Amino acid sequence: MTLIAPSLLSADFANLAAAIAAVEAAGADWIHVDVMDGHFVPNLTIGPPVIAAIKKRSHLPLDVHLMIEDPETWIDVYRRAGADMMTVHVEACRHLDRTLHHIRESGARAGVSINPATPVAMIQEVIGVVDLVLVMTVNPGFGAQSFIRSTLGKISSAAGMIRRAGTSALVEVDGGIDGATAVDVVQAGAGVLVAGNYVFTAPSVGEAIGTLRQRAAEGERRRNAEGVPRIV
Numbered sequence: 001m002t003l004i005a006p007s008l009l010s011a012d013f014a015n016l017a018a019a020i021a022a023v024e025a026a027g028a029d030w031i032h033v034d035v036m037d038g039h040f041v042p043n044l045t046i047g048p049p050v051i052a053a054i055k056k057r058s059h060l061p062l063d064v065h066l067m068i069e070d071p072e073t074w075i076d077v078y079r080r081a082g083a084d085m086m087t088v089h090v091e092a093c094r095h096l097d098r099t100l101h102h103i104r105e106s107g108a109r110a111g112v113s114i115n116p117a118t119p120v121a122m123i124q125e126v127i128g129v130v131d132l133v134l135v136m137t138v139n140p141g142f143g144a145q146s147f148i149r150s151t152l153g154k155i156s157s158a159a160g161m162i163r164r165a166g167t168s169a170l171v172e173v174d175g176g177i178d179g180a181t182a183v184d185v186v187q188a189g190a191g192v193l194v195a196g197n198y199v200f201t202a203p204s205v206g207e208a209i210g211t212l213r214q215r216a217a218e219g220e221r222r223r224n225a226e227g228v229p230r231i232v
């Protein structure tokens with residue numbers, strides 16, 4: 001079953017407890033937290049103290065997306081703050097293999113992310129040491145951007161790479177996910193959907209998450225019936 005990870009980036013930062021309660025009540029699987037440093041991406045969001053505060057309010061696994069330069073130095077800090085999973089960008093890591101091992105040794109699950117302009121081949125050598133491959137479906141930095149369709153082929157390629165490696169890593173997608181794009185990304189091989197704007201600007205958070213679940217199930221049905229679409 002496809003997992004749903006609402007991104008708090010589009011929630012009311014002055015009322016995160018309410019946002020967390022709403023997504024928990026709606027049956028979300030993980031909570032996605034976007035950490036930005038104003039260097040790797042042109043935006044600045046939240047850091048360890050806020051993550052620690054979120055952790056106190058939620059029973060769900062915290063999926064921490066580190067859009068920061070040199071994440072290596074921050075791994076233990078975010079782990080102590082409550083991160084259950086940490087995803088780093090291949091574009092931001094000088095020693096990616098070391099950083100991913102460090103995440104796992106901290107006790108968290110390790111994810112690696114690629115920007116829309118980064119080929120999937122960049123993660124070939126570390127595919128055996130990750131639990132998550134986060135394919136960015138927008139350029140990271142902001143919520144509410146439009147889905148970039150050329151990433152669909154990369155989702156399929158990442159899923160194929162994981163299959164060949166024989167691991168149970170999941171493909172996560174992040175950016176521009178709504179009721180329509182959810183079908184396509186799941187058919188292409190996504191196992192985790194991050195959604196911010198779609199969930200938190202909806203009249204009902206519960207209905208939005210319910211719709212994403214239904215659309216993901218449709219994507220799974222199409223993948224089983226028609227296979228992964230051929231996208232070059």
Ligand code: DX5
Pocket residue numbers: 007008009010032034065138139140141142143144145174175176177194195196197198
């Ligand atoms: C973007 C972040 C996303 C963002 C997605 O840089 O990594 O997690 O919240 O937002 P939507 O779903 O609004 O595109």
Ligand code: ZN
Pocket residue numbers: 007032033034065174194
């Ligand atoms: Zn994110």
